[in-house]
Amino acid sequence: MNAADWINAWTAANQALLGAEFGVLKARLTTVDATSVPEADGVARAEGDEHVEGDAGAEGDGRVRADAHAALQAAREAMPARAPIDTLTDAFGLSLFERSLVLLVAGAEMDAELADLCGHAVGQPQHPWATFGLALNLLPDPHWSALARTQPLRRWRLIEVDSDSALVTARLRLDERVLHYLAGMNLMDARLQPLLRFVPPPALVAESHEALAQAMAAQLMGRGDDSDTEMASGAPTKPGGSAGLGGSTGPGGSTGPDGSTGPGGSTGPDGSTGSGESTGSSGSAGSSASTAGAAARPGPTPLNLLHGDDATGREDVAARCAYLLGLRLHALDAQGLPGSLAELADVAVLWEREAALGAGALFIACEEDAATGPGQGAGASAAGTDAPVAARAKAFAEGVDGLIFMGARTPMALRRDARFHLVDRPSAAEQRALWTAALGPAAAGREAEIEAVAGQFRLSARAIASAAEASAEALAAAASPPRRPVAGVP
Template sequence: MTDLLNYTWQNENQQDLIQGLAKLQARINEKISRDNPAETVTEQGESIPDLEDSQFALDQLCSTFNLSSFERDILLLCAGAELDEQFLDWLSQLQGIAQKSYPTFGLALKLLDCPHWSALTPESPLRYWRLIELGSGPSFTLSPLRIDESILHYLAGVKTQPLPLEALIGSLDVSVSLMEHDHELIQTLVDTWVGAANGQEFPLVQLCGEDSRSKQAIATTAFASLNLTLHHLDPAQLPSSPHDVHQLLRLWHREAFLKGYALLINCDKLATPLNQNLALIKLIQEISTPVILTSSDRLSIPNRSIINLEVHKPTLTQQSQYWQTHLDSWGIELNGQVQILISQFNLTSTQIQTICSHTLSKNRNELPETITKELWRACRQQARPRMDDLAQRIEIKATWDDLVLPETQMQTLQTMAAHLRQRAKVYENWGFRRKSGRGLGISALFSGPSGTGKTTAAEVLANTLQLDLYKIDLSSVVSKYIGETEKNLRRVFDAAESGGTILLFDEADALFGKRSEVKDSHDRHANIEVSYLLQRMEAYQGLAILTTNLKGALDNAFMRRIRFIVPFNFPDIKQRAEIWRRIFPTETPTQDLDMNKLAKLSISGGNIRNIALNAAFLAAENDESVQMKHILQAAKSEYVKLEKPLLDSEVKGWIAKP
């Protein structure tokens, strides 16, 4: 029906334009036949009667830019020259020169009613809004006039973007299901702009939050209720010249006033900080149409007041409702498994909608267990953070069988896994969230020498819980520049807030050494950095693990705020023997390996792994099974790397003397 109405309107609009051209020709021909040149040129032509109620493009344009009857006729004259070849011949006849088949200001002054010189000054609507273009000619009055192409299409009933705007500004196509709390925010936006439309200045509105698509959907819906079409601007494409920005703004204002446009400026991923982007600041300061900025954090614009509105992530209850709504729409029942998903993944409504539409369309006929598994996998992919150069995603392979630790440490690790699995039940269903004075993050400290299994334990937890593991080297995050360390830490935690990720902060002693008395600004900021990380760890929705080789160097106040502390001690001879028994895959051919003798090597599990791998390569090169002689050769290389002597007592009896 809408297409039919549009088709009917376009036909009627074009008929109105044709009639307008015909009436203009008739008036001019009548004037010529009376041999009565135009009346005396005046300063300002007659205004056109109120046309706001007219539905046709020409009338709407004249009303929008307050064109006089003379300016309207100039525009029609230029449109006729583009639309009708016979009109061109007629223009040639009027000017008595066959080659002069184009309108000029001189011709308009001579033949049109109510002429006024101000119609073609640089500040007149025709030229200020670039409705017509003034070509080169022997004089001002003899220069050719031409209608702007986008304006010509508009008069013909077709909305197009002018070429300078096409590369910068595009329409938004957002299909996101909005929930009740989103509509409350939409109504706030509508009320804000309705007040501005009643005579106040249009405010600059900023939507803050991490969910870009929800922000776009909220803005699109709000503007649609005001009969405005939302377009978006990519700040990276803005010209740098202030003059070019000014011309772009003028063109945007023309299109927006004429066609009912509003603008969304996406500042979520600015290439440079806003205070360094002078072109964008100038555009935001001078734009006078309804505009929305979207960004993760609040932005400050000099000389422009901003209304800040937060687009929060949905609460756990709201997430549960979103999941249930989408599952019900597919006729799928998961028997309480939704709670498991929301206990680990802190997703937006957009992400939940995307996960359900993609996953359920492929697996709707599978068993609930299979559907839950696929939804979990999709959640991991959606929540997977972009850490850039601050973190490394670890490929997860280790299992509980790869860990050789005392029973106490193994129980602590299993308890940590239970805390992550049962978060929703304990905090939400059993009410412990109300009893918690601090954040609900799960933090842990793994302490011990290198190679004792700290990273492997984190990998085992990630594998058990089917979560991603990201390793962050704190020594590369800490900066000597004040404020940079917090900025780097914020980037890590903000990127991981969707959950599904275990954060492993390596080399924690780079930041968490003994906090000294505050003697200068550097001491003060060092303490601020520690406090900031503790705060973010406590608020983090997942598991954050810190590793250190120097537990004794850590501040006791810091230790009290860590929920789990797991010591990874140097393995004793019994543990080393067990590591050697598990180190070779079942597919590896071995021969006459004595694990008790191998356990005499006073090295960590990481060194044992290196020696076993090197021995396997040596054996494979000789097409032999792995034997004690290969391990001896590999052990010698490892000890050289460790810069320690390989004692005879450690390898005594390994190889029988001939």
Template structure:
């Protein structure tokens, strides 16, 4: 099949129908001759009919065109159906009637491998001997003969038309011309493999190429491709046929989980098609051309932000550069973010936080579903740590706040993009505030905090752990989110001595993680209960290491004094006495919350008696002995 890529001038519906009527008249004349036993006149199709165009698309000879005209006549013209009924008694065309029209060659034209049935232009119905079966024209083909253009109903819900919404960035403009050149070069159309992580930007550049060529572009998600081979083959046939009839192209978007299914489908297509994936596989279909879309640089993103904001860009000053550097957004996401402030008025102090929040919301799209986002409301006042640890945390916050200045304005990114992020280890016993400190940083910097479930990352299958880590870090780059690998000892322990293949691949996993940590532009936090279990080579790669000590009596008293919100009614609480309880900050929070529920059930203010009951429950849960010295706190 020859796929029509470039658009052609459209004829009016009246002209198309007039041409079809002329073709039907030619068929009618031949049918009358058969019924009257006269010699058959020559079958002819005028140029004004849509039939020659369809014949060109599917490489139909004159006999096949006559069979289509016959089937269309029975559908549209009662007069033709009446004549057919006079010949075969049914009023519908059948193979025996085709033989009378065309001679023995009709059997070849109705073969399942011949164009008419291969492309499902006609369908044989009924059972019994082949000569007694009837054939009907597929409705999509009949409507095409009438000049009606629409998407085949069997593809509705699978194909989605893409319309250009924003112009592609400067980095993608060259790729747009490459697509156009590939599709305009004489010969068999190449399969285009579009690589790169930014799916939306690839969609934008494909839509721009289609718009410049004057053709439609449809999108098909690889997740919607049937797994059954018969259904997949039927989809490929209908899709290929629709591309040719509509003068369209298809963009198949694949995730890492379904790239194999996408590769199988595109092997079955011959029309203009693009396979979009982060790392496209190599289908068997040739010729093929691979194009890789590199992520835009901070300078290119800044230009996109300025173009989207127009004259309002000057209001944001240097804050716009900070936003463009921190959030790796595609042009459509930037357009969505700037729409939030389009009708807002104010100064940089009021508009910049609004634009930051909008960019942050756009940047979290890729990470949703890969990790759990934590709603961070914790403040510095809730964090009770030694002054040295607080100072390190504040330095870490400053690192992230000024990363754009050091990396871009001060030239460090131009030297090397590796190692510009902030990787940190929070080490200490459970409940000492490691996760709380991460929440404080996220809230202070207005960043998203995602907790990574290691049970979903670590895989027993070789190479799967690295793939899972790569997806997480790649998705996090869009929004510059803070990644929290809680209780990370299972993955980040000492690299073992290689005794077998499992040890070797476990070491590969650790080494791969170190590489991703160094290249990640944001903050990745690892929490561990046993710092001594970590390899020294791993520690060298971490920019910040914070030890969270078990709170002493003074720290516990401070935690008790701050643990209840100002809105919680309290009466007769003694933080100094409660400091005798030898427990962590996490256990204190759990006890305080349970005591609040006990008091609310009465209801009455939280008192020492409620805390006493909550302590006993907590100690029972932890299988911890409630010592006599600790019981003195409630006497």
């Protein structure tokens, strides 16, 4: 079975599993007593909605439930890899009741029959949707704290509550991002797409930058020596006033606006790699279980602040470090951050949720970093950071959790634990090595030219790679035979 066939098989198995989960909920809904469920407007149970009572009815209900659970067990055994609902449960530390509530709300939005049963269960068939009151009477191990703003379902915006009604009778909706995830399509939140760009690991990197990336990765994995790393202490200011994800991310589920993770809008649970899409790239909704228990892990991961005169080099070091950790890197330009603290908190929550679903690490680009694209030379501008932009970048960096890198020309004080790393442009010796590697066979016989360029200019690895590519194209064009003129053709 090739990769595409495996992905299709996983997607079909996940759809079957969701259907079986909904089947269990339908079996429960057929035996709910509507008189015990809180109602929005006091409407009595609809005529004809009475449920079968007595021994015969109870026996029949028992068979229906037993059959539904048997179908669910068979669907679970048929899954070739982890299901998105299980990854979601672990990533955000959901209780059994919270997990069941997510499935109930998803079912009401994805399965018309289940939605209709929800309305009839509360005696209001004109309201075919899930409510918290229904869930409390329907699902196992119910607890009132599930819909508290500080608990996972609302803290991470998994479920939205309509504000027009009381909490127990209000319509519950599943966030569109989460709904797609459960269905097997790991599409990045549309609200983040305009702010983020995917940063692939560099094809060409200076030796000192590679050494720094490896040292940072070793520190983050708990194997490094912090003796040569300057630390800034202080707890971060949390947007939303709640504990973050503790820096746990999954290696390879979701991608950003420029990184595709698989064909056809969905992939298997390992999140196949790749890049090149412009928006809405897809990945695996059944991402690796490395995110398990993320929401419950204590303490934020220290921020890594990369400073120095190599703007693109700072981004490359972060991308290389993320790659060594099995993660993807997305860059957020500080100029694009919203101005209000409330909006900054919203972006922080959305990113932390995205990271838990597999997006990986975040690079906050300050100063000239934000204006320097992958194809531009290093050290474009040395202009100072605009004060309002710097303030927004600091507020966001101090509030967002997860694996965060920050790039700025000069260090800045932060109210959170941070590690500071100097990233300057490559030395002359490193530039010679970069030119030789970038030019490949074309470098033969050009040692004097390379020596002169390396001694005269201080270029980044990206600038050298771009120049070498342009040189190779020019040489190829010069080596190709001239086109013969054809009569009548200009």
